[in-house]
Amino acid sequence: METSTPRRAPAADAAAASSYVSMSPSPSHTPRSSTKAKRTLNNGAAIVASSPSPSPSLAKGGGGGGGVNIQVLLRCRPLNKEELSINTPVVITCNEQRREVSAAQNIANKQIDRTFVFDKVFGPKSKQQDVFNHAVVPLVGEVLDGYNCTIFAYGQTGTGKTYTMEGGGGKTQNGELPSDAGVIPRAVKRIFDILEAQSAEYSMKVSFLELYNEELTDLLAPEESKFSDDKSKKPMALMEDGKGGVFVRGLEEEVVSSASEIYKILERGSGKRKTAETFLNKQSSRSHSIFSITIHIKECTPEGEEMIKCGKLNLVDLAGSENISRSGARDGRAREAGEINKSLLTLGRVINTLVEHSGHIPYRDSKLTRLLRDSLGGKTKTCIIATIAPSVHCLDETLSTLDYAHRAKNIKNKPEVNQKMMKSALIKDLYFEMDRLKQELYAAREKNGIYIPGEQYLADEAEKKAMSEKLDRLELGLESKDKQLDELQGLYDSQKVLSADLSDKLQTLQKRMQETECALAVLEEKYMQANNTIKEKEYLIENLLKTG
Ligand SMILES: Nc1ncnc2c1ncn2[C@@H]1O[C@H](COP(=O)(O)OP(=O)(O)OP(=O)(O)O)[C@@H](O)[C@H]1O
Structure with missing residues (x-):
């Protein structure tokens, strides 16, 4: 790095600012240069350059050519004050060395332990570090x-997902994070530490998305907006990008140049998340959130060509699953809990289908699974942190989390590194985009309030209409294909049952035939013996007659 201050590579600015920038930039993306830019969150558009071997930590349990297993870590929180005050019995034991968690169940007055093994187990005394x-x-x-890469926290409400992901946040003391700082602020600090130690030239942008009751909102959108379409309130559209990925239309992406800037953004965004008091958590997150950090780093090839590599870290804090009757949710809160459970159920179905390879994967059944598509069975490197509580009162939900997380261990992703971009090509795009922006600025000045040239507006509108029609057609096509696939799957399943039935019958018949053949052989033998006896007797009679 030429200076110790974080710098922005032009290419990264470019990608950061495009209104339809996908998560994996390509040279064709049109760059812009504002510090705050509209962007998209694209889950599945990583461009393939090569498939490098996974790092040892991620390769563990990976399956050779079949991909790399998702890493699943288990964290059990300590008993809270209320649980301690009423001496709540503990039913969870964590063995960190053996990577095991045991849940003690009492069935018909017998204690039956169920033990689960994970890639890593963190007991109640484990530290954020x-x-x-x-x-x-x-x-x-x-x-x-x-x-x-994606890290997501999954677990029952009140088990420490937000604590693990955010913790005490990023309030630094003498430049150091507090001991309760969670995964996100620590990841931010580490990223900046590494980049600065490498003297890298880089740029970084962050986004913060909330999914609440199947509606997407931008946690970084300005609070007050003089424009009528205030994005902080208006739900945003999740669009297919035509390459198997999705993007969130018009999501804000902020360019950042220091860790403290990100901490402030995090605090601002987290403060806007929908929370409510439940029986199980005083400040329960009622929404799923995805905090994403995209980094562009400049590199030089041995030939002196400047390239830009891009990586993205998605940090997902899921809303907690809850037992509605136990958590005391009523009316609006019950609907909210129902929606949360519904999206988590779809997540569960996606996990099951991926693990069992049982055909059509229902990613499209919820926005959550559409957003996480590339992280579950795609090209992203994924780590799930499953959180549980040790108390006996949570046992049912704990067992369900353990089952869920244990299944997820079998999901295989096929991580692929994002293709590097040539800086020269990006600069060319940048100039082109600058020209376009100048025209827009000119139009805005001249026509006072119109932000793009009229012609461009009409062209954009026509293109938008055509694309939306195309999308509708594609969606319809996809739906009918899904239906067809389901029908075929049903047909296949019933054929399988029929064929198993016929095999059984065939086996029974073969067995009976063998038995009949044996009986026949015995009868033949007996018949021969009787025949011989008759012949002997006839001979004797004949002799007797002759002598008599
Ligand atoms: N490992 C831990 N150590 C100490 N305190 C913890 C730990 N995990 C959670 N807590 C505390 O437990 C409470 C609930 O945690 P948190 O809000 O993170 O749960 P959650 O799983 O995100 O819940 P929800 O799904 O309802 O949002 C918080 O007060 C938090 O500080």
Whole structure:
């Protein structure tokens, strides 16, 4: 790095600012240069350059050519004050060395332990730093190598998802994070530390998305807006990008140049998340959130060509699953809990289908699974942190989380590094985009209030209409294909049952035939013997007659 201050590579500015920038930039993306830009969140558009071997930490349990297993870590929180005050019995035991968690169940007055093994287990005494070192440090390295990585926290409400992901946040003391700082602020700090130690030239942008009751909102959108379409309130559209990925239309993406800037953004965004008091958590997050950090780093090839590599880290804090009757949710809150459970159920179905390879994967059944598509069975490197509580009162939900997380261990992703971009090509695009922006500015000045030239507006509108019609057609086509696929799957399943039935019958018949053949052989033998006896007797009679 030429200076210790973070710098922005032009290419990265470019990608940061395009209104339809996908998560994996390509040279054809049109750059812009504002510090705050509209952007899209694209889950599945990583461009393939090569398939490098996974890092040891991520390769563990990976399946050779079949992909790399998702890493699943388990964290059990300590008993809280209320649980301690009423001496709540503990039913969870964590063995960190053996990577095992045991849940003691009492069935018909018998204690039956169920034990689950994970890639890593963090007991109630584990520190935020421990979780970070094992779950995040390797992934931060992968992001800086140009991969897309996702870390998500899953678990029942009140088990420590937000604590693990955000914790005490990023309130630094003498430049150091507090001991309760969670995964996100620690990841941010590490990214900046590494980039600065490498003297890298880079740029970084962040986004913060909320998914609440199946509606997407931008947690970084300005609070007050003089424009009628205030994005902080207006739900945003999740669009297919035509390449198997999705993007969120018009999502804000802020260019950042220091860790403290990100901490402030995080605080601002987290403050806007929908929370409510439940029986199980005084400040329960009622929404799913995705905090994304995209980094562009400049590199030079041995030939002196300047290239830009891009990596992305998605940090997902899921809303907690809850038992509605136990959590005391009523009316609006019950609907909210129902929606949360519904999207988590779809997530569960996606996980099951991926693990069982049982055909059509229902990603499209919820926005959550559409957003996480590339992280579950795609090209992203993924780590799930499953959180549980040790108390006996949470046992049912704990067992369900353990089952869920244990299944997810079998999902295989095929991580691929994002293709590097040539800086020269990006600069060319940047100039082109600057020209376009100048024209827009000119139009805005001249026509006072119109932000793009009229002709461009009409062209954009026509293109938008055509694209939306095309999208509708494609969606319809896809739906009918999905239906067809389901029908075929049904047909296949019933044929399978029929064929199994016929095989059974065939086996029974073959067995009976063998038995009949044996009986026949015995009868033949007996018949021969009787025949011989008759012949002997006839001979004797004949002799007797002759002599008599
Ligand atoms: N490992 C831990 N150590 C200490 N305190 C913890 C730990 N995990 C959670 N807590 C505390 O438990 C409470 C609930 O945690 P948190 O809000 O993170 O749960 P959650 O899973 O995000 O819940 P929800 O799904 O309802 O948002 C918080 O007060 C938090 O500080």
